[in-house]
Amino acid sequence: MNMLIADARKQDMITDEQAAFFLENGFLxxxxxxxxxELKLIQDEMMKLYEKGVAGGFSDPDYMYRKGELTGKSVLRRIEYVIDKSDTMKALLAHPYILKSVERLQGNNFIPTWDSMVLKAPNEGIAVEWHRDAGVPGGRIDRPIFNVDFYLDEADLQTCLWVIPGSQKWTKEQAHERCARPGFDTSDAIPVPMQPGDVIFHDIQVLHGSPAGNGNPLRRTVYYEFRPGEIEAEHGPHTLEYLSLKQHVLLDCINRRKQTSYGQAEREFEYKPSGAFAISEPKTPISYRYAHENYVRF
Incomplete structure (x- = not known):
């Protein structure tokens, strides 16, 4: 397929054509x-978290591990709530190009709902089987729920994401049948090689995964998930209180970005939710780590 690619240094948000490509294929x-x-600061901050996790010796539930496929040792694979752990990651949430593009796809009442870093450990990258990130509430929605994937390291054919274009439109049965195929079958998929500083928008329903790698370098990817507020309010899974708390986190992060040297050189994003999501007065967040399990309705 001819993959349409945006360039954040040549435009201030994704174009209508690029938005249409995302809606059709499930990724951009x-x-x-x-x-x-900014890239150097983020790489350095996330390396500190990675090294802390590799050192181990503590029981922090935000650091997640899995058995390595080559050595059988415990391998760090994910770190949750990275915004809480770094001021640089707070400023990243307010990236104006990203927020303008999210707004174009989801509307002005979008909510930042998740933040984490996913890892492929060097020389023992764990395979990520074909999967969807989550189910769609109610089975159908009129606007996409998606992750913004910030790449901090190069992802070549050994470590990159593979995507099955258009699979976000498949039924549960179709997706289950495809994921059940043995091995990491790429016959109907395309690779998405990335460079440090590049981003992928990927729909939570699009089928994706990555091979195990063999002698692979470290690959760090930061995931920020966004959801349309109206859809989250109607279907969940989070409570209405959670949505409000995360709106105030976003506003605080926008103000924090203005204080950075790179933020001062750009036009800030104006977050103007409306209707039931309108904000009369910003509040300083009491936390940047609102644990999901404490705000689930069901």
Whole structure:
């Protein structure tokens, strides 16, 4: 397929054509979203978290491990709530190109709902089997729920994401049948190689995965999930209180980004939710780690 690619240094948000490509295929690549000082700061901050997790010796539930496929040792694979752990990651949430593009796809009442870093450990990258990130509430929605994947390291054919274009439209039965195939079958998929600072928008329903790798370098990817507020309010899984709390986190992060040297050189994003999601007065967050299990309705 001819893959349409956006470039964050040549436009201030994704175009209508790029938005249409995302809606049709379930993913969109954006080059050069992070660069210079900001990219270096994020890489350094996330390396500190990675090294802390590799050192181990503690029982922090935000650090998640899995048995390595080559050595059988415990391998760090994921770190949750990265915004809580780094001021640089708070500023990243307010990236104006990303937020303008999220708003174009989800509307002005979008909510940041999740933040984590997913890892492929060097020399023992664990395979990520074909999967969907989550189910769609009510079975059908009129706007996409998606992750914004910030790549901090190069992802070549050994470590990159593979996507099955258009599979976000498949039924549960079709997706289950495809995921049940043995091995990491790429016959109907395409690879998405990335460079540090590049971003992928991927629909939570699009089928994706990555091979195990063999002698692979470290690959760190930060995931920020966004959901349309109206859909989250109607279907969940989070409570209405959670949505409000995360709106105030976003506003605080927008203000924090203005204080950075790179934020001062750009036009900030104006978050203007309306209707039931309108904010009369910003509140300083009491936390940047609102544990999902404490705000689930069901």
């Amino acid at each position: 690549v954006i080059r050069n979203a992070l660069y210079g000082e």
